Amino acid sequence: MNDVYQLEQVRKDFVANASHELRTPLAIIHGYLENLLDDNMIDDPEMARRFLLIMRTHTERISRIVEDMLVISRMESGEAGALKIEPFLFHSCIMDILERLESYIRHQRAEMIVTMPDPALVIQGDRFYWTQVLFNLVENALKQNPNGGLRVEIGCEQVEENIRIWVSDNGVGIPGDDLPHIFLRFFRVEKHHSQQEIKGTGLGLSIVKRAVEAHGGTIGVVSEPGCETRFTITVPVERP
Ligand code: ADP
Numbered sequence: 001m002n003d004v005y006q007l008e009q010v011r012k013d014f015v016a017n018a019s020h021e022l023r024t025p026l027a028i029i030h031g032y033l034e035n036l037l038d039d040n041m042i043d044d045p046e047m048a049r050r051f052l053l054i055m056r057t058h059t060e061r062i063s064r065i066v067e068d069m070l071v072i073s074r075m076e077s078g079e080a081g082a083l084k085i086e087p088f089l090f091h092s093c094i095m096d097i098l099e100r101l102e103s104y105i106r107h108q109r110a111e112m113i114v115t116m117p118d119p120a121l122v123i124q125g126d127r128f129y130w131t132q133v134l135f136n137l138v139e140n141a142l143k144q145n146p147n148g149g150l151r152v153e154i155g156c157e158q159v160e161e162n163i164r165i166w167v168s169d170n171g172v173g174i175p176g177d178d179l180p181h182i183f184l185r186f187f188r189v190e191k192h193h194s195q196q197e198i199k200g201t202g203l204g205l206s207i208v209k210r211a212v213e214a215h216g217g218t219i220g221v222v223s224e225p226g227c228e229t230r231f232t233i234t235v236p237v238e239r240p
Contacts, residue, residue: 017186021065021201025058061201068203071132072185075210083126083214090156090165091119093127097135104142108150115155123163125235129211136204137167137231143200145171158237165233173225182221183209 032051036042041051094114098105105112123130134154141152155166174182174189181187186202208231212219217235222228 014185018065018069021186022062025061028058029055065201065203068201068207071207072203072210075129075207075214083129085124085126087122087124088127088130089119090121090123090130090163091116093123093130093134094154094156096131097138100135101138101142104139108142108146109148110142110145110150110152113151113153115153115157117157121156121158121163123235124238125215126211129214133208133211133233134165134167136208140200140204141167141169141171141229145169161237162234163237165235166230168228168230170226170228173227173229174221174223175225176223179221179223183219 032055036048036051041047091114094116098112098114138152138154141150150169150171152167152169155164155168157164178187178189182189183205185206187205188200188202209219212233212235215235217233219231219233221231223230
């Protein structure tokens with residue numbers, strides 16, 4: 001299979017998957033609108049309110065999918081050429097995302113640990129991408145573990161010619177059978193989402209992988225459910 005054909009196939013799959021993912025919430029909203037308008041449920045304020053709340057949840061899902069798709073398309077449109085490479089303090093990037101997720105962290109009473117032997121460590125990269133990477137990884141740890149007792153570690157250190165970044169948590173983890181698929185677009189662990197769970201889009205980790213690779217880096221994950229799930233990124237200090 002040549003590369004052009006493969007790329008075309010990936011695009012076709014993406015469009016097909018995205019359409020499918022959008023169709024589900026749209027069909028649900030359409031169904032409730034029909035109930036409200038055609039079956040006169042609108043005359044029952046309590047029922048109408050319930051339907052509107054459900055519709056709101058599904059519109060939020062559509063927005064999230066569209067937002068993630070826009071990030072992907074932004075990343076794919078220019079590839080590495082679109083990166084705005086500049087030196088920045090990785091510690092400040094961590095502080096940014098902790099601030100953005102502050103109410104989530106507080107609500108969940110999660111313990112957050114930052115491990116940076118050298119807080120002055122500078123990364124050459126696109127800050128927008130790195131913020132997205134960290135945000136998605138830390139948000140995932142919080143999102144998948146609403147039941148308390150969560151401990152999340154964000155770490156960054158230089159190891160010889162590379163910078164190693166990791167995000168680990170002690171939550172539910174990822175079953176071994178699912179690990180090989182975890183970075184695929186729209187992949188979500190079935191077990192986590194059986195209860196009408198609609199928070200995620202399944203695009204977060206594919207965005208993370210894309211962003212890391214655009215910087216010449218790699219990402220891997222190991223998980224021992226209930227014990228430790230650790231995403232580790234390795235990027236060269238000097239861009240190739
Ligand atoms: P989503 O938008 O669903 O979070 P992602 O691509 O970010 O999509 O993640 C894919 C799936 O991987 C998630 O739906 C979840 O089932 C699983 N996952 C990701 N991170 C974690 C984690 N830290 N702990 C447990 N499961 C995780």
